[in-house]
Amino acid sequence: MADAVRVVAADDPVRDLFSPAGELTADAQARLGLDAAALRELYRNMVLIRRADQEALNLQRQGELGLWGQYLGQEAIHVGAVTALRAEDWIFPSYREFGMAMIRGVDPADMLTLFRGLSHGPWDPRKFHFAPLAIPVATQVPHAVGFAMGCRFKHTDEVVLSTFGDGATSEGDWHEAMNFAGVFKAPVVFLCQNNYWAISVPLSKQTAGSIADRAQGYGFPGIRIDGNDVLGVYAAVRAAATRARSGEGPYLIEAVTYRMGAHTSSDDPIRYRLDSELQAWNAKDPITRYRAWLEQQGTIDAGLVAAIADEAESAAQAMRARLLSLSPAPPGEAIYGRVYSNPPESFIRERGEFEASLESD
Numbered sequence: 001m002a003d004a005v006r007v008v009a010a011d012d013p014v015r016d017l018f019s020p021a022g023e024l025t026a027d028a029q030a031r032l033g034l035d036a037a038a039l040r041e042l043y044r045n046m047v048l049i050r051r052a053d054q055e056a057l058n059l060q061r062q063g064e065l066g067l068w069g070q071y072l073g074q075e076a077i078h079v080g081a082v083t084a085l086r087a088e089d090w091i092f093p094s095y096r097e098f099g100m101a102m103i104r105g106v107d108p109a110d111m112l113t114l115f116r117g118l119s120h121g122p123w124d125p126r127k128f129h130f131a132p133l134a135i136p137v138a139t140q141v142p143h144a145v146g147f148a149m150g151c152r153f154k155h156t157d158e159v160v161l162s163t164f165g166d167g168a169t170s171e172g173d174w175h176e177a178m179n180f181a182g183v184f185k186a187p188v189v190f191l192c193q194n195n196y197w198a199i200s201v202p203l204s205k206q207t208a209g210s211i212a213d214r215a216q217g218y219g220f221p222g223i224r225i226d227g228n229d230v231l232g233v234y235a236a237v238r239a240a241a242t243r244a245r246s247g248e249g250p251y252l253i254e255a256v257t258y259r260m261g262a263h264t265s266s267d268d269p270i271r272y273r274l275d276s277e278l279q280a281w282n283a284k285d286p287i288t289r290y291r292a293w294l295e296q297q298g299t300i301d302a303g304l305v306a307a308i309a310d311e312a313e314s315a316a317q318a319m320r321a322r323l324l325s326l327s328p329a330p331p332g333e334a335i336y337g338r339v340y341s342n343p344p345e346s347f348i349r350e351r352g353e354f355e356a357s358l359e360s361d
Contacts, residue, residue, distance in 0.1 A: 012221050014239040014251060022225040022256070024232035032235060036299050042083060042230050043294060044308050046075040046287050049099035051312035052108050055320055056098070056115070060265045064324065065115040070261030071096050073228075076286035077193050077255050079103060080233030081161060085241055089159045090151075092131045092144035096193075097163055104130045109322035118328045121338060138164060138171035141190070145177045148188040159241045160188045167198025169211050178252070182218035185249030189240045190215075192252065193227065195259035200272040215252035227255030228286040258284070331358055 017028035034042075053070055060068040071078065078099035082091070093100055102108050106123045113119040114133065125131050131147075134140035144162035151158040168174050169192060181188050192211050196203045215222030226232050233255055240251035258281035262269045294300040328334070332355040340347060 012223075013243055014236055014253070015221065015223050017235050017239060018223065018225060018232070022223065022232075024226075024229060024235055028235055029231055032231060034231075034234075039294060039297075039299050040304070042079055042234070043287070043290055043300065044311075045079045045083075045103055046230065046290065047308050048312045048315055049078060049102050050075050050287060051309075051316045052102060052319060053099065055316035056108075056112060057261075057265060059112070059320060059323070060115070065112065065265075066117055067115055067264055067266060069096050069264040070259075071099055073260035073281065073286065074193055074195060074257050075099060076230035076290070077191070077227050077233050077257060080230040081163070081191055081237045084234045084236075084238035085159065085161060088129060088156075089161065089241065090129045090131065090144075090147060091161045091163065092140040092147065093133055094137070094140060094164050094168065095133045095135045096165070097133065100163070101128070101130055101133075104128045106130060107322075108319045109326065112319070112323045113326055116323065116326075118326060120334055122329075124338065138168035138173040138177075140164070141168065141174050141177040142180070145181045145186050145188055148181070148186040149184060151187060152184075157245050158187070159244045160186075161191060161237070161241070162188055163191045163193060165198065166192060166194040166196065166203055166206060166211060167201070168192075169214070170198070170206055178215070178218045178250075181250040182220050185220075185247070187244040187247075188250045189237060189244055190250060190252040191237065192254045194254050194256050197259050197263065197269075197273070199263045199267065200269075202272075210254070212252055212254035215250075218250075220250045220252070222252035222254065224254040224256060227257035228284050228289065230286060230290055257286075331355070 017024060019025055050072065053072055056065065056068050057070055059065045074096070078097065082100050082103040085091070091100060091104065098108070098111060101111055106128050110122040113122045121132055123130070131140065131143065141162050141164055144160045148160040151160065162177070164174065178190065180186070194203065194211060198206055210224060212222035212224040223236065225236050236253050240253060243251060260278065260281065291300065291305065329337070332351055335354070336351040
């Protein structure tokens with residue numbers, strides 16, 4: 001007799017928070033437990049990371065950065081997801097999660113040294129529980145699963161968030177990570193930022209079905225939600241992380257949003273994207289939408305909105321000034337730094353020989 005088909009449990013604490021259309025229900029929103037200050041902080045963080053994103057693009061256009069990939073329009077996912085996690089939970093990002101790193105406390109000027117050619121790894125992942133930005137598509141997904149299994153073996157209750165775009169779901173690395181996580185019930189939350197474009201390839205030419213529905217084939221649940229709703233993202237990631245933390249295994253969240261900017265600063269989206277499509281998504285801007293809701297609730301007013309905008313402007317200018325004042329890391333540190341926690345003697349000797357050869361040149 002063939003083995004029984006593995007069925008995903010009907011009891012789904014994430015899906016219970018959302019309508020069939022992927023919208024956070026009013027009842028679930030009321031039970032988030034976020035006070036007025038926390039609600040305002042979500043807005044503040046979205047404004048801060050959007051202004052930093054724009055300043056990074058300005059720097060690239062002025063020749064100060066080699067490349068930049070905007071996350072304009074995806075701020076709700078960045079802020080909602082990170083806020084939903086515990087500080088000890090880990091995040092394995094793609095190359096577009098600059099805003100997530102800012103929310104985790106990584107200095108944005110330090111991060112930009114990567115795009116300025118001054119550093120290969122400008123922050124200590126162990127300090128922020130935030131892995132390096134992954135430039136190759138989908139390579140961070142199996143890394144996240146492997147790290148999650150390490151957490152399991154260490155008997156900690158850490159959860160790992162793996163973030164990626166819709167294009168990554170066409171990669172073999174993504175499939176292997178999903179399959180491994182499902183088999184071994186790794187404590188990992190897979191967060192797909194479905195922004196409808198994999199460089200210049202639209203979603204309709206990437207996949208014939210729902211990304212979230214693929215999770216069932218790997219033996220765990222998935223859900224498609226509104227990625228421009230910061231409260232919805234927060235609720236979904238928090239519930240999925242709680243589920244993983246309790247030993248129930250992985251979860252796939254497909255957060256539907258839109259890439260308002262170009263793929264990177266070297267891309268020209270007007271060659272393949274209709275302006276009417278962009279305008280339609282402009283009307284769904286996550287920051288404008290959330291601000292309107294806060295105003296309706298009486299949680300924010302024009303004075304505070306202006307103050308937050310001023311703070312974001314000052315922070316962006318401080319980021320610029322600090323970046324332009326930074327120098328490259330010493331060659332020895334750039335190549336050998338953060339390789340071992342406790343380097344062996346052979347490694348220390350090799351580093352010493354390398355640095356000595358530089359001094360003799």
